[in-house]
Amino acid sequence: MKNIILFFLLFGFISAKTIFCFEETNEKVNIDSLVNEADAVILDEEINFSITDFDQAEYTLTKKILIKNKNADNYCTVVAKESEFILTDDIYAVIKDINGKVIKELDDDDIKEAEASLSSFYSGDYYKWFQFTHHTYPYIFEYRIKKEYKSLFFFPDWFPQSSIPVINSKYRLTVSNELEFDYLEIGKIDPPVESITRDGKTYTWSAKNLAKIDDEDFMPPENKNGIGVLFRVIDFSLGEYTGSGKGWNEFANFYNTLTKGRYGLPKKAKDEISRLIKNKTNKREIVKILYEHLQDKTRYVAIEMGIRGWQPQRAADVYKNKFGDCKDLSTYMVAILAHANIKAYPALALTRNQGTVYENFPASQFNHCIAVVPLEQDTIWLECTSSYTDMGNTPYTIEDISALVVTEKGGELIRTPQKTSSQNFSKSVISGKLSVKGDLNFDAQVKLGGNQENAIKPRLEIKDEKDDKLYLQNLFGSNYSNLTVSNYSIDDPKADTSYYSINLNGVYNKFAPVRGKRIFINPNIYNKTTFDDLPDESVEERDFPIYYYYPYLDIDSVSIELPKHFKIESLPKNKFIENSFGKYFSNYYVSENKISYSRIFEIKENLIPIEKYEEYLEFLKQIIKTDKAKFVLKKSLF
Known part of the structure; x- marks a missing residue:
């Protein structure tokens, strides 16, 4: 009966509203709605870590997961890592229906062992793993893993949040009076409940009704584990x-x-x-x-x-x-x-x-x-x-x-030092000639420095012409798909220059759409900000700062010779935006039978505070709009 009630609670018939608060933002998250929307829910999780000696401990993990549909079957794959310091003593798993009736139990034959390959990665560590699913939904997947630790250097931490909601999670630590240890709580964690044992103390941390870990766009790596507790012993051993x-x-x-x-x-x-x-x-x-x-x-x-x-x-x-x-x-x-x-x-x-x-x-x-x-x-x-x-x-x-x-x-x-945006640069110069059919024959040079160089250089150093051409077509064709690279060269990467240079030429077929007597040209060929670059979260939904891998600077210049008998009918307006974290500039101009375009886009700070998120969104939206702007050419009689 208790399991039936639990089933109804978890499938949306919840009258009381459970709230979990993030310390970082004080934003309230309604666990009920997240539980109802989730494909799976961790009903109960408990870690028991009992330290028995200076370098010995027993670890037990038990977990109960409600699997609602086939999209959650991946939560029924369990991996237990082993090494000379961590040994798996026992694995147990069972699948039950929502009334608690056992459907099937894990057999020893279901447990596999694996070791990493020596080809490009060699661990020497073994993995025991199993996948245990059922195909009548919903069902409850329970498992238990027992391990023996032979070094407290690998003291297991506790991060109770998951990619799915968690109803209840506990970490129980048992230590002797002689052992000196320490812990660090991350985020909003209730202090542990302490109790006296015959030989020492037990500390129990608990967390209830946890929303799934935020997975925001451009999220700082340090925020991806959610709340938790780090542990350490003051004195430890590792082998001898x-x-x-x-x-x-x-x-x-x-x-x-x-x-x-x-x-x-x-x-x-x-x-x-x-x-x-x-x-x-x-x-x-x-x-x-x-x-x-x-x-x-x-x-x-x-x-x-x-x-x-x-x-x-x-x-x-x-x-x-x-x-x-x-x-x-x-x-x-x-x-x-x-x-x-x-x-x-x-x-x-x-x-x-x-x-x-x-x-x-x-x-x-x-x-x-x-x-x-x-x-x-x-x-x-x-x-x-x-x-x-x-x-x-x-x-x-x-x-x-x-x-x-x-x-x-x-x-x-x-x-360690961090390079500035001007050191992480990309400078492109593209010149081309447009045909009356809208095809663009072009020559391009891109100079790269800093981390923009580091991002591209390894891909081109293998020296495979076929793969290099394909990579360059994807790189330069991200905004225009009908690209053919004819020739390319790379300046000596070992030379004592301040940049890495890519030179290429080719053709963009159907570069400029032709509509009757008019041709429409968007000159932003190499770097373009689109809605794909815009975080999904609204101002109200965002909890964390915006994180870029590094600050950077893009400078682009485009010059296009026009076909005969085409004149400019309209050109976009120039744009300039600057604030504490970024800068944008675009300039459009015409000279004789040629149109020219220049663009500067700079991210000055790679970590943008949450307080500036609204300003950041507006900054990007303006750039997206401007980056889509087009020259309009009209065919004339003369």
């Missing part, structure tokens, strides 16, 4: 190594213990490095030479087997094998610079696309490793996994982040 999280200095020293004795190079490697930098005295030039050596001689392969998720290969092995993951390649980079008598350090990072580091919570918050070279007049940050990034042109993923620089004496969090 021990460490402390009392502060970032102590955490950096733990990484030092993992890398001890791993920076040595064989004689052959040292001789090769010495030849590369012979007679070179400028340190910045030497760093550039050795960074390009790293890019030319090694390749990135992710290796995360057990402790290898944190301990790098020896530099000598990277030299021998010619591959490694981020920490391996950074270790090798630090080693070859040391041979050149240039001090460099590894730096632990959380890439910007994954969020931001909580600086007051020293713990394992990192997913990446880079290298940093502090020179007298400059500090160089090196992304060692990229084969095509120029020195000094760091990708956006490691810009404006708090990186833990690990030195001989410990470490500290240092903010």
Whole structure:
């Protein structure tokens, strides 16, 4: 009877209105409507994490999900990751009808095991997984997973929100009195309920009636997990190594213990490095030479087997094998610079696309490793996994982040620099000749810098003419589909220029629609803002700031020679808009038998506060309207 009542409650017969508030905005979200609209609902979820020793713990996850229709069957696929430090002891699953009657139970044969491939990614970690569905809806899917933890370095966090509504979620932590631990609450979380046990304490966090995680357009990565609690133990072990999280200095020293004795190079490697930098005295030039050596001689392969998720290969092995993951390649980079008598350090990072580091919570918050070279007049940050990034042109993923620089004496969090909009530029110049049928034969050059270069350059460095032409047709044909690229060339990407240049020519068939005696020309060929670039959320619906990967600047110039006997009937009005976060300028003019167009679009800030969202929407709407404007040509008798 209780399950029948629950079914009716969840399918829309709810009289009381449950409200959940986001701390970030104080916006009220009606859980009832979201539950009614959802394909699935998490009815109950509970995590029990019981720490039994300094490096031992038992983990149990139980979850009950209401599956309303076939669109929710994917929530019946469960993956349990394992490693040498986390072992799965037991998996149980059952499907019930809404009255609680068991329909079927999971068999051992339904549980599969898998390991990642060595081809481009090698983990060494195993996965147990299963898919357990039913085809009479609605039904309730319940499962339980028990794991054994052999290191508290991997203390599981709690993020109760999901992509579907959650009715009830709990995290129960049991610890001994001797264990020193800490936690950080993210968002609006009720404080834990504490209770005394025979050997220690139990802390229970609870959350009820949670709306699904917001999935807003241009949403900052740090807001995508919703509310939660981070955990850490102050002292921990990882295999034979021990460490402390009392502060970032102590955490950096733990990484030092993992890398001890791993920076040595064989004689052959040292001789090769010495030849590369012979007679070179400028340190910045030497760093550039050795960074390009790293890019030319090694390749990135992710290796995360057990402790290898944190301990790098020896530099000598990277030299021998010619591959490694981020920490391996950074270790090798630090080693070859040391041979050149240039001090460099590894730096632990959380890439910007994954969020931001909580600086007051020293713990394992990192997913990446880079290298940093502090020179007298400059500090160089090196992304060692990229084969095509120029020195000094760091990708956006490691810009404006708090990186833990690990030195001989410990470490500290240092903010990495972020390139300005004028450094992340795209400058296009297109000239063409229009036929009476509306086809446009054109020549184009695009100069790219900063992260706009980083976004395109790797796609064109493979040197496959067929694929390159297809990519360029998609790139230049995003606004006009009937494009054929005839020829293209790329300026030397290794040259010491401040830009990466693409040159091409071809034809846009049916570029300008012909209507009787008139031709309509929209000159915005390469960069155009459309309604696809406009966030879906209204001002009232928006909860979070607007996030771009990086600030950027687009400058476009178009010149089109007109066919004979066509004159300008009308031309668009010029437009200028500027505010604290952006700028837009468009200019249309005519000279003899030629029309010309110039456009500037700049995003000055890549994180636009929620308070400016209304102004931001209006800014984009004006640009969308202007970017659609057309010249109108009319055929004349003379």
